[in-house]
Amino acid sequence: MAPSAEQPLLTVEGLTKRFGARTACRDIGFSLWPGEVLGVVGESGSGKTTLLGCIAGHVTPTEGQVWYETREGDRIDLASLSEAERRRRLGNDMGFVHQNPRDGLRLDISAGGNIGEPLMRAGMRHYGTIRSLAAEWLGRVEIDAARIDENPRRFSGGMQQRLQIARNLVTKPRLVLMDEPTGGLDVSVQARLLDLVRQLVADLGLAVILVTHDLGVARLLAHRLMVMQDGRIVETGLTDQVLDDPHEPYTQLLVSSVLPI
Structure with a gap:
């Protein structure tokens, strides 16, 4: 059975990750649709990189599921797969862009x-x-x-x-995970790279989860935004709505701490 465009490509349910007494992600849930770019923003230590690692398989969740709809229409829980099984089932269907390209x-x-x-x-x-x-x-x-x-x-x-x-x-691939893809680059180089990424995402119809601390990057690339604080999602919505009219105090503080975008 072929995957349906009416179904999410990725559905995260109750995702929690604990490192000893510290909880890096707490009961995270969201869906990602084919062709959608979801931005994940928050301060350092908010849990956004741990979340991305759990989805990518670099980190094993303590609780929760990461459901993925394969090209064949199977719904599999990425969180329960071994690394070898994940590679076999997904092949080249998922990409991961590191902040440091040498990684x-x-x-x-x-x-x-x-x-x-x-x-x-x-x-x-x-x-x-x-x-x-x-x-x-x-x-x-x-x-x-x-x-x-x-x-x-x-x-x-x-x-x-x-x-x-x-x-x-x-x-x-149908899903690409990006961890601070413009981090550490000069501003002029960032702008050129962002234009390139935006064009490729549109041309290929990619679903993307973009982790960034840069709200300007999020505004340019993301259709929807998810704000994290202390391992929780505190606000989510269309990117322009969240950035132009934030409802939660933490999001308001986050937006007001940067220059106007």
């Missing part, structure tokens, strides 16, 4: 190899086709295809981040 790249192989490797994992074997697609994706993320054989260590931070995005998107 998401293979620095011992070329730029083209970084893009080609996920294609090989997906079963592609023809070298010419793989190389052609790698060159095409370098162009899509605004990297000169002539640099296909260069090592990514020679790239700037912004170029490494764009290469990491290409590596994640080349297999056309």
